[in-house]
Amino acid sequence: MEPQQTPPAGPHRRIALLPGDGIGPEIVDASRALIAECFPSWELLDADIGWSQWCTRGNPVPQETWDILDSCDAGLMAAITSKPAREAEAELAKHLRGTGLTYRSPILQVRQRMDLYANVRPVTPGQASDTARNAADFTIIRENTEGLYSHDYLLPPHDAPTGSPHHGLWAEVGGDSTVVRAVDKQGDVAVSLRVTTTFGWQRLARAAARMAIARHAANPERATTMMVTVADKPNVLRESARVIRGAVEAVAEEFPQVTFEFANADVVAMHMVTDPGRFDVIIAENLIGDILSDIGAGLIGGLGLAASGNIGDEFALFEPVHGSAPDIAGRGIANPAAFLLSAAMCAEHLGGSGATDGQGISDGQRELGSGGRGEPSAEMTAAARLRAAVYTAVSSTPTPDLGGSATTAEFVAEVRKAL
Ligand code: NAI
Ligand code: MG
Numbered sequence: 001m002e003p004q005q006t007p008p009a010g011p012h013r014r015i016a017l018l019p020g021d022g023i024g025p026e027i028v029d030a031s032r033a034l035i036a037e038c039f040p041s042w043e044l045l046d047a048d049i050g051w052s053q054w055c056t057r058g059n060p061v062p063q064e065t066w067d068i069l070d071s072c073d074a075g076l077m078a079a080i081t082s083k084p085a086r087e088a089e090a091e092l093a094k095h096l097r098g099t100g101l102t103y104r105s106p107i108l109q110v111r112q113r114m115d116l117y118a119n120v121r122p123v124t125p126g127q128a129s130d131t132a133r134n135a136a137d138f139t140i141i142r143e144n145t146e147g148l149y150s151h152d153y154l155l156p157p158h159d160a161p162t163g164s165p166h167h168g169l170w171a172e173v174g175g176d177s178t179v180v181r182a183v184d185k186q187g188d189v190a191v192s193l194r195v196t197t198t199f200g201w202q203r204l205a206r207a208a209a210r211m212a213i214a215r216h217a218a219n220p221e222r223a224t225t226m227m228v229t230v231a232d233k234p235n236v237l238r239e240s241a242r243v244i245r246g247a248v249e250a251v252a253e254e255f256p257q258v259t260f261e262f263a264n265a266d267v268v269a270m271h272m273v274t275d276p277g278r279f280d281v282i283i284a285e286n287l288i289g290d291i292l293s294d295i296g297a298g299l300i301g302g303l304g305l306a307a308s309g310n311i312g313d314e315f316a317l318f319e320p321v322h323g324s325a326p327d328i329a330g331r332g333i334a335n336p337a338a339f340l341l342s343a344a345m346c347a348e349h350l351g352g353s354g355a356t357d358g359q360g361i362s363d364g365q366r367e368l369g370s371g372g373r374g375e376p377s378a379e380m381t382a383a384a385r386l387r388a389a390v391y392t393a394v395s396s397t398p399t400p401d402l403g404g405s406a407t408t409a410e411f412v413a414e415v416r417k418a419l
Contacts, residue, residue: 010377011041013039013042014042014045015039015042015044015045015072015073015346016075017044018049018050018075018078019046020078020079021050022323022326022329023324024050024078024324026408027079028339030411031339031340031343034415035340037419038383045068047065048065049065049080050080050106051081051083053065054092054106055093060080060103061106061110074315074316074317075316076343077317077319080107080324082323088102110317111145114314114315115312115313116316117145117311117312118141118144118203118207118311119142119310119311120141120345121140121293121297121306121307121308121321122140123139123272123276123296123297124136124300125300125301136272136299137276137277138279138282140292140293142283142284142289142290142293143200143283143285143289144286144310145286146200146286147289149286150192152190153191154190155190169191194240196240197243201243201244201248206251211281212258212280223277225280226258226280227260228281229268229280229281229282230244230248230284231282231283231288231292232263232264232285232288233264234262248283265284272295293321304334304401304402305335305338307345309342309346311349316349319342320339320341332407333400335402337399340386340415341387343383344384344387345383347382347386348380350379351376351377351379386419390415393414396414398411
């Protein structure tokens with residue numbers, strides 16, 4: 001390669017690099033040098049996470065990984081495997097079985113422990129190939145620390161001695177006829193709690209409003225602009241939805257320029273497909289946001305292209321929306337685009353304001369950066385170059401998930417050429 005004029009590298013950053021499971025390590029192996037080249041100020045610190053750590057050590061997030069995360073400015077994760085309880089016990093190393101260890105999804109642990117409350121998932125078409133994709137240009141921010149993923153567990157037997165954990169819940173759920181039937185048959189009863197707090201929803205609504213303002217500043221011509229859609233189920237999950245609504249309405253008063261609308265999540269799912277142009281920023285609780293954002297990934301060309309950030313006030317972890325793809329792992333054909341685009345999001349986040357205070361969370365920062373408020377930082381410039389090069393490779397050298405035949409390594413080589 002010709003020696004090229006490199007922009008100033010920017011401040012030194014420590015970035016935790018978490019390859020994880022399945023296609024994760026393949027993607028990281030192929031991309032590491034490219035990322036180091038794009039972001040010369042980044043010191044990449046490898047850390048173990050995921051199913052392999054659970055199976056061999058009984059802990060999907062080992063202590064040294066927490067130490068690395070705690071010492072870094074941000075993290076970049078490729079993919080992890082999570083499996084249900086039965087497999088978790090069966091695949092655990094022999095000497096660890098029956099020792100009372102329980103598996104908890106490592107990504108959920110990281111999100112909750114590091115308080116990464118805003119899961120930003122941009123639905124921005126990088127390559128316009130049909131009308132729906134052309135019209136889709138919005139961002140989903142999924143609440144990442146509470147909601148339906150907060151707590152899910154088996155109730156103790158209903159006739160267990162009082163005083164056992166969660167015993168009082170029987171009185172709560174027992175009024176429901178389905179549960180009464182289950183009790184009669186002595187079947188198991190499990191409960192998921194949709195923990196919903198005013199605190200959690202006020203900070204999420206603020207992040208969404210700032211994002212909407214940043215998106216508008218970057219592109220005032222957008223048809224739907226400065227609008228936050230709250231996608232929820234207020235007619236069914238009435239009490240938790242009431243907390244959400246109250247919190248969002250209070251925040252709405254702080255942002256008179258932003259329109260907030262409340263919509264049923266199922267209708268939002270349909271409109272994302274039939275009329276994606278009507279959205280600007282969508283916020284939703286954990287499970288609903290998880291599902292909506294996969295529809296979003298479908299709109300922009302599939303999981304191979306969908307990037308995301310888990311953003312908190314102190315730390316942020318960027319990752320593709322996809323999982324470890326066991327069906328294609330080991331074949332060298334995984335699409336690394338979503339991972340590379342997540343690295344670009346990470347740079348935009350760090351280079352936008354240098355702070356992770358929710359002020360223009362990632363996507364907003366990128367657009368502000370390119371929207372011409374002062375000189376974009378070195379990281380912003382490098383991120384924009386990487387992003388453009390990834391989309392060039394998506395068009396010229398697609399991997400099999402996009403209808404092509406390129407390998408992971410060939411795709412990355414093409415990105416490097418396009419830089
Ligand atoms: P998945 O995202 O791993 O795969 C879904 C489909 O998309 C598969 O057909 C796969 O081959 C394809 N795909 C995904 N990423 C791709 C890429 N980069 N290039 C080409 N094709 C790609 O979802 P699935 O199969 O439901 O889950 C597999 C494992 O991943 C599970 O253990 C699951 O728990 C975990 N997972 C983890 C996530 C996370 O860490 N945030 C998110 C989703 C799943
Ligand atoms: Mg998902």
